[in-house]
Amino acid sequence: MTAAFAGRRILVTGGAKGIGKAAALRFLAGGAKVACLDMDEVALADVSAAHGVVALKVDVTDTQVTDATVAEAAAQMGGLDGVVNSAGVDLESSLEAMTDAAWERLIAVNLTGPMKVCRAAAPFLKQAGGGTIVNVSSGAGLQPLKFRSAYSASKAGLQMFSKALALELAEAGIRVNVVCPGAVETPLFRSSIAEGEEGRAQLDAVRARYALARIADPDEIAAGIAWLTSADASYVTGVALAVDGGRTFH
């Protein structure tokens, strides 16, 4: 890994686990200052102790907390020129079983959360004279998954939010792009898989959805995030890049 991110100051939500953590480590290896924002205090303490990143607890559904935490991250890094919104939750539910509370919670984390983070971060990115935002959507936002209506809708919404933002922030030198992962070996993905024989059958069914017939490593998604964040993608904005081993063929 070379110094592709030397001098960059990058904030990653969901940065203590899974895809967010893998992205944070790539930025770090590339010479960036990194702030990991997460709900999970134990995971935050781990990532901070192991890698020396700025680690801050956040709840992206809370506007005040989000504003203050983004500002704190910028203060600790001496500014901000990169944002990755990787925090997200899953919800498997039929329409009949859907409660208002479950729906609203999912939209609050997966769609409204990134908006809040972007809104809090934009003044800092502008102050830095430009920057990058990469929002982590999902293949489910391109091609639906059964019993994931709320999740698919939130992730499709995140894509169009990002594209609209790409238009709005272009003149400030801020690029906004989206990565759409398939199934990735993360705590979030694991939580959707049952134990034992049933779980093995579930995993086989998941693998069969992908042309590459396997589940991704978080670092493979982080590679896409890192590329879109890097100067190599300086002419790329408003793009939704599927990193999904071949399911959506977007």
Add this chain to the structure above:
Amino acid sequence: MVQTDRFKDKVAIVTGGGDGIGAGIAARLLAEGATVAVLDLDAGPLRAGLAADTVPRLLAVEGDCTDLATLEQFHARVVGELGPVDVLVNNVGQSGRGRSAPFHESSEEVWRFVLEISLFTAMRMSRLIAPAMRERGGRIVNMSSDAAFVGDTGLVDYASAKMGLIGFTRSLARELAPFGVTVNAVAPGAIRTRAHDTMPKEVIDRIKASTPAGIVGEPEDVAAAVAFLASDEARFITGQSLLIDGGRWMI
């Protein structure tokens, strides 16, 4: 650009790599350590722009990409002299340029030329490469265009060929995925090349005004995306189409 050696000891083919975007791709892969073979009518512009230390790793063959026998000879020479191919960039393609016309006045002769150079060459070259890639994996990157997604006027043949490449990309991605081969497409918007330089200033101003990034891209911008898709980094990305257009379309 950050210098790396991602393509050290790798062999890459770039069709139409003698000038424009193709030359940008060839130069980028060379700069990152690849041995690169180029087939084009004229490789002069590529040679003129290359860093001296990369020249020994370039095999530039001058020939017509629309001719099957030329492609077969080129492929045999590359494999014989450089070894098996790790990366195939199906870059070559062209509109009818001066011979393009509104559809009702367009000629079948021009359609055939555009489809041959922009779609059939990619299919032929890929078929030559596929057997070895099924044995040892690889990367194929196809050059589509925003003209396909948008449906440029006066370029029905070109848009058809470039959208055809998208179908080709997806189908081949599925077929070769079990063998460790990824197949993706990039779709550039307005990029500063020789063809672009002949456009009237009003047209270029109109493109810039409709591009959020506010600039016309450079061949290096496309090369950076191709290098990423051709690298080990992108091993989980297949069947995708990536627009490199400064945010002009966002589709």
